[in-house]
Amino acid sequence: MIIYGVALLALSFLLGQWMGEALGALLGIDANVGGVGFAMIILMLLKDWFLREGWMKKDMDAGIDFWGKMYIPVVIAMAASLNVKGAVSSGLLAVLAGFIPVAICFAVFPHMLRRFKTD
């Protein structure tokens, strides 16, 4: 049943978001701290467990796979609903402070990777 896969994904999502909210509250900040990351790790662990027990049926895969593949379309919709005009009209400083650090990070990135590989 496809819905079992979707439900497993929903369970991981909600658990992770809840952990993120709880961690945020614990740290005293009004933000979700890594809720999506926790949810991803929970889903990976649940998948391993389900595979080991032989509970993962083909249909369940399809229920999760579908949503994973919908990610790019969602990003396209998100890009179209970003406040691009606001970003552009907040002036040159926003453009510079948004662009320059990114460019520097792109330049730093290969060196950082190399350093880690030699360690």
Next chain:
Amino acid sequence: MELFEGLIAKNGLVFAFLIVGVLTLGSEFFSKKFLKSKIPGSAVAIFLALLLGYWGGVWGNGEKGLADVKFFSGLGFFGGAMFRDFTIVATAYGASFLLVKKSGWLGFISLVLGISLFFVLGVIIAFAWGYRDVVSLCTIGAGACTYIIGPVTGAAIGASSEVIALSIGTGLFKTITVTILTPLVAKRIGLDNPQAAMAFGGLMGTSSGVAAGLAATDPELVPYGAVTATFYTGLGCLVCPSVFYGILELML
């Protein structure tokens, strides 16, 4: 026409599926035909969507790009936080937990490095621009991290609404830059394996930008970049208005 308008208004999300499908089809075609697939179709589609977002902002005069135009409001829901996070979590299904665990340390270091680097650079640029008060500098520096850390920090330390708006603009511009540049430079900077994607996610941080950029580069890398990037905003909201603000105050 009225009948059609009513139909769209009632089925906004379904209409959004259709729009994104058509946009993707057109972009794939454009990428194959005119760019020899050098820039992936999804990157073209995301770029086009950003242009549409700008146009929608001018037309609809709101803060949600094209989604503020009544006809296209379904896009805002389809591209909203719930679907974004739900689908991003689903991509983890194809990721290997072992790989994530193995690169966890690298991910953590790149997170700390990323937040500090963006904050410091943001502050330097704002300083060079003429800002001298700690609150504004700190808020703009936080905005250089992400468009969520900026306003959260600004609100916490009492920045003016203009500075908060500026920090949001800065963060948004960062997201857009990362989205567009990632697929263009990925190969040259060695961003072609899960470990590199985890480091990249931590360093760049803007989870929408990182994931969108990686999606246009190689969809298999999305979960690895996302799993670190998603901790960036939370961590930034924690350190910017506290530790970083304190350090800035001591320095100026």
